[in-house]
Amino acid sequence: MRRTLTRGSAPLATLAGxxxxxxxGVGWALAGWQVLxxxxxxxxxxxxxxxxxxSDDVD
Incomplete structure (x- = not known):
């Protein structure tokens, strides 16, 4: 589930960026990335x- 969410959100984050x-402007986009x-x-x-x-949750 975690991998699906991270790999699925990468194209959306690329488009948003x-x-x-x-x-x-590119400077503001990079500054926002650093803040996040x-x-x-x-x-x-x-x-x-x-x-x-x-602890190990894997059975």
């Missing part, structure tokens, strides 16, 4: 603290 770059990367990292780091590295 191209449209944003064509509309606002930092926000994603800020969301993942606290979530990673809740994961028990010793």
């Amino acid at each position: 191209g449209a944003l770059g064509a509309t606002l 990367a930092v926000v994603s990292l800020a969301a993942v780091v606290p979530a990673a603290r809740w994961v028990d590295p010793g």
